[in-house]
Amino acid sequence: MPRPFTPKIITANDLLEGDVIYFTATGSWSRDLAEAELITDEAEAQLRLLEAERDALSVVGIYLTDAKAGPNGPEPVHFREDFRRTGPSNYAHGKQEANLEATANV
Amino acid sequence: MYKYNDFDAAFLAERNAQFRAQVERRIDGSLTEDEFKPLRLMNGLYLQLHAYMLRVAIPYGTLNSAQMRQLALLAEKWDKGYGHFTTRQNIQYNWPKLRDVPDMLDALAEVGLHAIQTSGNTVRNVTSDHFAAAAREELEDPRPYAELIRQWSTDHPEFQFLGRKFKIAVTGAEQDRAVTRAHDIGLRMVSKDGENGFEVIVGGGLGRTPMIGKVLREFLPKEDLLPYLDAVLSVYNLLGRRDNKYKARIKITVQENGIDKIRDLVEERFVERRAEFNGADRELLEEIKTHFTPPALRGGNTQTYLAAYDSDPVFRAWADTNLAEHRKEDHAIVTISIKAHGATPGDATAEQMRIMADLAQEFAYDELRISHQQNVILPHVHKSDLPAIHARLKEVGLATANIGLISDIIACPGMDYCALATARSIPVAQDIATRFEELKLEHDIGHLQIKISGCINACGHHHVGHIGILGLDRAGVENYQITLGGDATETAAIGTRTGPGFAYDEIVPAVERLIEAYLELRTGEDETFIETYRRVGMDPFKAALYPEARKKVA
Ligand code: HEM
Ligand code: SF4
Numbered sequence: 001m002p003r004p005f006t007p008k009i010i011t012a013n014d015l016l017e018g019d020v021i022y023f024t025a026t027g028s029w030s031r032d033l034a035e036a037e038l039i040t041d042e043a044e045a046q047l048r049l050l051e052a053e054r055d056a057l058s059v060v061g062i063y064l065t066d067a068k069a070g071p072n073g074p075e076p077v078h079f080r081e082d083f084r085r086t087g088p089s090n091y092a093h094g095k096q097e098a099n100l101e102a103t104a105n106v
Numbered sequence: 107m108y109k110y111n112d113f114d115a116a117f118l119a120e121r122n123a124q125f126r127a128q129v130e131r132r133i134d135g136s137l138t139e140d141e142f143k144p145l146r147l148m149n150g151l152y153l154q155l156h157a158y159m160l161r162v163a164i165p166y167g168t169l170n171s172a173q174m175r176q177l178a179l180l181a182e183k184w185d186k187g188y189g190h191f192t193t194r195q196n197i198q199y200n201w202p203k204l205r206d207v208p209d210m211l212d213a214l215a216e217v218g219l220h221a222i223q224t225s226g227n228t229v230r231n232v233t234s235d236h237f238a239a240a241a242r243e244e245l246e247d248p249r250p251y252a253e254l255i256r257q258w259s260t261d262h263p264e265f266q267f268l269g270r271k272f273k274i275a276v277t278g279a280e281q282d283r284a285v286t287r288a289h290d291i292g293l294r295m296v297s298k299d300g301e302n303g304f305e306v307i308v309g310g311g312l313g314r315t316p317m318i319g320k321v322l323r324e325f326l327p328k329e330d331l332l333p334y335l336d337a338v339l340s341v342y343n344l345l346g347r348r349d350n351k352y353k354a355r356i357k358i359t360v361q362e363n364g365i366d367k368i369r370d371l372v373e374e375r376f377v378e379r380r381a382e383f384n385g386a387d388r389e390l391l392e393e394i395k396t397h398f399t400p401p402a403l404r405g406g407n408t409q410t411y412l413a414a415y416d417s418d419p420v421f422r423a424w425a426d427t428n429l430a431e432h433r434k435e436d437h438a439i440v441t442i443s444i445k446a447h448g449a450t451p452g453d454a455t456a457e458q459m460r461i462m463a464d465l466a467q468e469f470a471y472d473e474l475r476i477s478h479q480q481n482v483i484l485p486h487v488h489k490s491d492l493p494a495i496h497a498r499l500k501e502v503g504l505a506t507a508n509i510g511l512i513s514d515i516i517a518c519p520g521m522d523y524c525a526l527a528t529a530r531s532i533p534v535a536q537d538i539a540t541r542f543e544e545l546k547l548e549h550d551i552g553h554l555q556i557k558i559s560g561c562i563n564a565c566g567h568h569h570v571g572h573i574g575i576l577g578l579d580r581a582g583v584e585n586y587q588i589t590l591g592g593d594a595t596e597t598a599a600i601g602t603r604t605g606p607g608f609a610y611d612e613i614v615p616a617v618e619r620l621i622e623a624y625l626e627l628r629t630g631e632d633e634t635f636i637e638t639y640r641r642v643g644m645d646p647f648k649a650a651l652y653p654e655a656r657k658k659v660a
Contacts, residue, residue, distance in 0.1 A: 013153055015204060016133070016203060017204075018202075019156060020155070056138065056139060057135045058135075083155060084155055087156055089522050089532070089533050090453075090532045091186070093156075093200075094156040094157075095156075
């Protein structure tokens with residue numbers, strides 16, 4: 001039996017800001033993992049990657065990575081992606097900083 | 107210290123203008139990432155996990171106060187208010203934006219700093235002894251030689267596309283504070299028949315195949331330095347492998363061809379190159395040396411120092427750990443710890459950088475050094491100024507008395523920043539430091555070097571730590587391997603693995619068990635961890651690390 005396909009998301013870094021971004025179902029890029037498209041089919045994943053790569057002039061280092069469905073959209077499988085969607089653990093910088101600001105403004 | 111002449115300044119301005127244009131062309135889409143990446147790397151600009159990272163060279167670790175203030179300005183204006191000092195005497199900014207980088211480079215150029223050749227397969231920032239020109243047993247200031255190497259290797263057409271990166275370290279003392287044996291080329295000054303020259307060590311390196319360098323030439327007259335280096339690089343350039351990145355460093359070239367063959371080829375080439383240099387390098391060296399005339403050290407009594415030492419236990423503890431002997435009796439070398447317990451090793455805020463710059467200007471003949479151990483040094487301080495310096499450092503959290511102790515940890519950025527990482531290293535360092543501070547054991551434990559890397563590239567020098575910690579990814583979980591017995595000095599050695607690794611939440615307790623074992627095993631307070639390890643070997647430490655395994659066998 002072929003190994004079951006692990007669902008994927010497409011991610012990269014923004015050319016100007018350098019921060020982490022995710023490819024959405026509508027073909028745009030979001031800074032929020034929850035808005036990423038969770039791709040459950042292997043052939044589809046390759047196709048979507050090709051589509052994402054059309055943005056290679058404004059987006060850097062595009063790749064597919066494992067993810068799983070969560071209550072609020074895709075969630076990381078590997079801890080590396082967990083850090084990418086959060087920020088470093090020694091300072092509240094990176095995405096967690098933006099999140100903190102967002103909660104502070106509520 | 108070295109001052110740029112018109113040529114240097116013009117060169118830097120041109121390089122920065124070129125890079126500015128390249129950034130523009132990348133942004134407007136006329137350059138692809140594949141085209142742009144080698145260009146940005148040549149200018150020290152990486153892309154990491156969360157952002158770009160700009161790596162700025164601090165040649166041979168020497169800065170003046172104006173340069174330190176400029177580093178603070180960059181941190182504040184274009185980063186998040188801090189910078190990270192690294193094991194290669196560089197400073198890294200973790201959050202620059204692409205559009206800002208050309209401005210950052212221009213700001214650096216104003217004070218003669220740059221990011222050239224801090225990446226790529228070139229001769230990297232030449233590192234040196236952070237106590238250069240101040241240490242008591244030094245033969246000669248190594249920095250003019252380091253500067254000579256920098257000028258020769260910067261933009262050198264033959265050596266811009268080497269098989270792999272190339273790292274050179276120089277020390278002017280027989281005591282090795284520059285880890286010369288773990289560099290592609292290490293130059294250690296030695297004295298023979300009253301003449302100073304270099305012991306040339308080649309093929310050291312850490313990374314996935316750690317090796318201690320081998321002696322290529324026992325004594326190289328100083329004036330032959332450049333032709334000889336030129337010969338080594340040129341032999342490596344021809345012989346070094348380009349088919350496999352992991353076999354491309356000169357350490358592998360030496361291993362595969364044998365040191366004797368390399369030596370013969372180098373000596374042959376050296377004769378040719380020396381004729382080509384025709385003495386121009388010696389003139390340049392003489393010119394460079396004029397920029398390194400030692401400061402006129404002041405006199406005066408040391409009463410205030412002695413009084414503070416007797417009356418203030420906090421000052422005394424700091425003086426005992428953070429001062430080193432200066433060549434002049436009434437002076438001291440001050441190491442400022444940027445490793446407060448629980449803080450990120452090597453990080454300094456803009457405010458801290460400014461205070462250190464002020465102190466250098468007021469008390470230390472305007473000189474600062476960055477050590478490969480990720481601390482900052484005031485190399486020349488009259489002892490009577492020490493209490494005032496200590497008081498000022500205290501105000502900004504820079505008076506930690508832990509140099510050479512268990513919390514004076516080298517840690518690479520690891521998974522918190524680095525795109526190549528397999529695990530985190532910073533929080534491991536933070537937790538170890540915090541734990542031993544709680545236990546109040548640090549001073550009792552004495553001299554101990556812990557070095558942590560977040561992947562096998564070994565940027566955190568874990569192979570040469572007394573205790574080395576390597577973070578790996580084991581089936582999607584962080585796992586930490588321990589090595590013991592590494593040594594970064596003139597008696598350099600690669601540590602030995604203890605056995606299976608430890609999970610993230612097990613690594614600090616594991617280190618604690620090692621330390622408990624050491625405290626039990628040592629013959630007395632005078633026997634350091636590394637000495638005990640050398641005397642008793644691995645077994646007792648293994649038993650302490652893996653009590654379960656022992657039970658199973660029993
Ligand atoms: C963007 C972050 C970094 C990247 C991509 C990176 C990459 C690498 C790689 C690939 C190697 C292995 C080279 C080889 O074995 O051929 C290496 C080694 C090394 N790096 Fe880094 N590094 C980074 C950050 C640092 C930092 C922060 C430091 C200083 C704290 C550092 C200092 C070193 C040292 C000392 C070595 C080992 C010596 C040797 O080259 O054999 N690196 N680095
Ligand atoms: S050792 Fe690995 S994780 Fe640490 S900085 Fe170097 S490449 Fe990154």
